Amino acid sequence: MPRVAVVGGGLVGALVFHRLSLSGADVHLLERHRLGMGATGVSGGVVRCFDDDPETAWRNAIGWRFFRQLARQPGSGVRFQPAGFLYFPALDRAPAARHLAGELSRELPVTWLTPDLLRARFGHLLADTSPGAVWEPASGYVAPVAMVQAVVAAGRAAGGQVWEGTEVHAVERDGAQITGVRTTAGVLDADAVVLAAGARTAPLLDALGVEHDLHTRVIQVDLCAVGGVTGHPAFIDDLYDLHGRGDPASGSVYLGHPTGLRDAPCGPQPLDAAQTVRTLRAGAARFAWTSGVRPHGGVRSAECYTAGRTLPARSVPGFPALITAAGLNGAGIRLGPWVADETARVLAGVLTTTRGSVAR
Numbered sequence: 240m241p242r243v244a245v246v247g248g249g250l251v252g253a254l255v256f257h258r259l260s261l262s263g264a265d266v267h268l269l270e271r272h273r274l275g276m277g278a279t280g281v282s283g284g285v286v287r288c289f290d291d292d293p294e295t296a297w298r299n300a301i302g303w304r305f306f307r308q309l310a311r312q313p314g315s316g317v318r319f320q321p322a323g324f325l326y327f328p329a330l331d332r333a334p335a336a337r338h339l340a341g342e343l344s345r346e347l348p349v350t351w352l353t354p355d356l357l358r359a360r361f362g363h364l365l366a367d368t369s370p371g372a373v374w375e376p377a378s379g380y381v382a383p384v385a386m387v388q389a390v391v392a393a394g395r396a397a398g399g400q401v402w403e404g405t406e407v408h409a410v411e412r413d414g415a416q417i418t419g420v421r422t423t424a425g426v427l428d429a430d431a432v433v434l435a436a437g438a439r440t441a442p443l444l445d446a447l448g449v450e451h452d453l454h455t456r457v458i459q460v461d462l463c464a465v466g467g468v469t470g471h472p473a474f475i476d477d478l479y480d481l482h483g484r485g486d487p488a489s490g491s492v493y494l495g496h497p498t499g500l501r502d503a504p505c506g507p508q509p510l511d512a513a514q515t516v517r518t519l520r521a522g523a524a525r526f527a528w529t530s531g532v533r534p535h536g537g538v539r540s541a542e543c544y545t546a547g548r549t550l551p552a553r554s555v556p557g558f559p560a561l562i563t564a565a566g567l568n569g570a571g572i573r574l575g576p577w578v579a580d581e582t583a584r585v586l587a588g589v590l591t592t593t594r595g596s597v598a599r
């Protein structure tokens with residue numbers, strides 16, 4: 240049976256590990272620190288279907304179905320919070336968004352709300368209802384670290400092996416053939432390697448001399464105490480560049496606005512107060528609750544992006560048995576299940592031509 244080494248125990252690596260373990264492969268998950276401590280550990284966990292790129296929307300839907308199904312399984316220990324999701328398109332994209340919402344509504348609970356319908360339903364939250372919004376009543380969010388633990392436990396039960404506290408220093412190869420990974424615990428032989436190391440994937444590709452366009456961007460999300468506001472849906476707003484969700488546990492709303500910062504060091508970072516001011520200013524254009532709001536913390540971390548050349552769940556050019564599962568552009572939670580399926584599909588093609596097969 241071919242052996243696959245998955246590098247990185249964030250949600251993406253955990254889902255790949257889970258997917259391959261359940262299909263009977265000999266899978267090893269290697270995590271330098273502890274599971275779920277990268278971008279996954281600070282993520283809002285919003286899982287929704289809509290994206291103004293139809294292909295991405297259908298990929299998101301795979302994640303939405305996966306997480307809802309997992310949460311329904313007795314004893315899974317994870318929850319899917321159906322807080323609802325609103326997507327506000329930019330003005331010039333509104334007709335296309337409305338059209339795509341109509342297409343998706345044939346298979347998914349996705350609908351378009353006109354500004355009047357938005358006012359009637361969410362008028363207590365919104366200062367501006369233009370240009371209307373896509374509404375997903377059955378979308379929401381998950382707790383990403385709990386998800387990591389749940390899928391890793393299931394993968395372990397299916398025979399997968401987990402190496403926490405084991406850092407991968409390099410991918411080993413013999414010409415174009417992948418032979419394993421060099422780690423702090425020695426060399427692990429493997430027929431294929433999946434790089435799911437988030438923001439730390441780029442150095443592993445650099446060491447192999449592989450050209451890529453992976454880079455980091457900084458995401459900051461401020462936690463805003465909003466007394467009296469309940470049932471706040473998750474949201475993406477392309478008109479005012481906002482994203483976030485409610486946090487019922489603290490009576491607050493997570494509110495994010497692009498920092499514009501690239502190539503930052505990996506891992507969590509202290510909040511930038513000037514960014515908080517920019518975020519609240521942008522938020523005031525959309526939300527009624529931002530006046531007098533009290534920011535009280537939040538999260539700030541580097542996330543792995545690609546400009547589109549280094550696609551996730553693809554073989555690295557020149558190394559068929561080396562797959563990148565990184566560069567999720569701020570969408571790794573909802574896209575993770577699609578990445579896992581696609582990685583299994585690509586590996587099945589690659590490994591049948593070598594020593595065996597990773598079942599689909």
Ligand SMILES: Cc1cc2nc3c(=O)[nH]c(=O)nc-3n(C[C@H](O)[C@H](O)[C@H](O)COP(=O)(O)OP(=O)(O)OC[C@H]3O[C@@H](n4cnc5c(N)ncnc54)[C@H](O)[C@@H]3O)c2cc1C
Nearest residue numbers: 247249250251271277278279282283285407437571572573
């Ligand atoms: C503030 C914030 C909010 C977000 N909100 C959402 C959201 O609402 N919905 C959504 O879909 N996405 C969201 N995202 C994006 C999403 O969280 C990420 O895309 C996703 O968590 C990436 O998961 P990952 O497993 O690829 O990377 P990570 O979670 O970063 O995991 C990579 C892991 O690899 C390990 N690792 C690194 N190098 C090595 C090595 N050499 N050897 C062994 N292990 C290694 C790290 O320790 C880490 O555990 C958000 C991101 C941020 C920063």
